[in-house]
Amino acid sequence: MTGSTALVTGSTSGIGTAIAKELAQRGAHVLVCGRDAERGERVVGDLRGAGGRADFIPADLGGGAAAAKDLAARAQRVADRNVDILVNNAAVGIIAPTADMPESGFDAAIATNLAAPYYLVGALAPAMAETGKGAIVNIASMAGEFALPGMSVYGATKAALLFLTKSWAAEFGPRGVRVNAVTVGPTRTPGSAELGEALDALAAQAPAGRVADPAEIASAVVFLISGAASFVHGAALSVDGGRTAV
Ligand SMILES: NC(=O)c1ccc[n+]([C@@H]2O[C@H](COP(=O)([O-])OP(=O)(O)OC[C@H]3O[C@@H](n4cnc5c(N)ncnc54)[C@H](OP(=O)(O)O)[C@@H]3O)[C@@H](O)[C@H]2O)c1
Numbered sequence: 001m002t003g004s005t006a007l008v009t010g011s012t013s014g015i016g017t018a019i020a021k022e023l024a025q026r027g028a029h030v031l032v033c034g035r036d037a038e039r040g041e042r043v044v045g046d047l048r049g050a051g052g053r054a055d056f057i058p059a060d061l062g063g064g065a066a067a068a069k070d071l072a073a074r075a076q077r078v079a080d081r082n083v084d085i086l087v088n089n090a091a092v093g094i095i096a097p098t099a100d101m102p103e104s105g106f107d108a109a110i111a112t113n114l115a116a117p118y119y120l121v122g123a124l125a126p127a128m129a130e131t132g133k134g135a136i137v138n139i140a141s142m143a144g145e146f147a148l149p150g151m152s153v154y155g156a157t158k159a160a161l162l163f164l165t166k167s168w169a170a171e172f173g174p175r176g177v178r179v180n181a182v183t184v185g186p187t188r189t190p191g192s193a194e195l196g197e198a199l200d201a202l203a204a205q206a207p208a209g210r211v212a213d214p215a216e217i218a219s220a221v222v223f224l225i226s227g228a229a230s231f232v233h234g235a236a237l238s239v240d241g242g243r244t245a246v
């Protein structure tokens with residue numbers, strides 16, 4: 001991946017950080033993104049310390065279209081070239097019964113989980129298509145494939161992201177941009193820590209019977225970006241310990 005530039009949203013934490021590490025190790029210039037500058041600079045420091053190339057670009061993707069378009073423009077400026085790898089990973093995992101969902105939670109989930117990927121792809125994929133190459137991976141969730149109480153809005157945004165993955169494969173695939181998704185199962189991250197034992201209980205229902213390490217999700221993302229997946233377009237790769245299969 002040397003010579004390529006990768007924008008990984010939500011890479012100040014958890015799965016996004018693991019993806020950023022894998023891409024930097026393979027030679028990509030990684031643009032680390034999130035709201036928290038302290039965590040972002042720490043991740044960049046780690047990547048550079050390991051010999052990688054990385055820069056932090058702060059962004060609050062809860063701002064929807066305007067925030068995403070602004071991030072895309074700044075990413076191209078910092079990289080001084082086109083972004084050729086985009087990982088739509090940032091998300092808010094708001095959980096509440098439908099009747100109790102605060103409007104702010106609904107709006108934040110739609111803006112961060114759905115509008116931001118939509119407008120980032122709109123801003124970055126045409127330039128990838130012009131060069132005839134690019135890879136986009138959307139981080140979805142098994143919660144977008146079957147229903148879990150309290151996860152109506154979150155699941156709906158992830159289900160929509162899977163549909164967008166196919167739409168974008170149709171739109172950009174013929175011009176060399178591969179668009180795929182990973183549907184993630186329970187994974188140990190700072191974000192999922194608030195679920196406590198419920199995360200382990202959810203994971204126990206799958207054949208793997210355990211919670212994933214973020215590196216196990218990152219390796220699937222790297223596969224989809226890499227040339228090893230050159231014939232893979234519009235796919236949703238389940239990395240959920242087998243939960244949706246069984
Ligand atoms: N962990 C799991 O069990 C699990 C299961 C299924 C799917 N997933 C999916 O995997 C992805 C990563 O999850 P994770 O568990 O690694 O989450 P995490 O530890 O909570 O990290 C979330 C990342 O998203 C960023 N983010 C959140 N809101 C943002 C906003 N408004 N603007 C910009 N960045 C924002 C955060 O950065 P800042 O705080 O710096 O803004 C952080 O880097 C998400 O798409 C999630 O839905 C996770």
